[in-house]
Amino acid sequence: RMTTKMKEKFDKYWTFCNILMAIASILNxxxxxxxxxxxxxxxxxxxxxxxxxxxxxxxxxxxxxxNYVAKIEGFN
Known part of the structure; x- marks a missing residue:
């Protein structure tokens, strides 16, 4: 039972890290x-x-x- 909760927490935070790394790599x-x-x-x-x-x-x-496009259009 405790391991299940730990796994859920790990998956939650690791998924967030995966998304951040994915965005960083896409911008490359x-x-x-x-x-x-x-x-x-x-x-x-x-x-x-x-x-x-x-x-x-x-x-x-x-x-x-x-969001970027909306901000740029706001400056024009």
Whole structure:
């Protein structure tokens, strides 16, 4: 029972770290999405998990882009 709670907590925080590292690698022009897709495929065993995390990263990147565009348009 205690190990289950520890595993849940570990997964929660590790997933957050994975997302941050994915965003950082995507912002690197040499790497983009290729490394993120590779790492997620090695980290997660289920295809659905990989797709869910890739979708989450894409949505976060889209939100960042939309916020950037809104701020730039506000200056013009």
């Amino acid at each position: 022009p040499r790497i983009k999405l290729s490394l993120t897709n590779f790492v997620f495929s090695k980290t997660f065993s289920q295809i659905e998990e990989i797709e869910d995390h890739m979708t989450l990263v894409r949505n976060i990147m889209q939100d960042l882009h939309n």
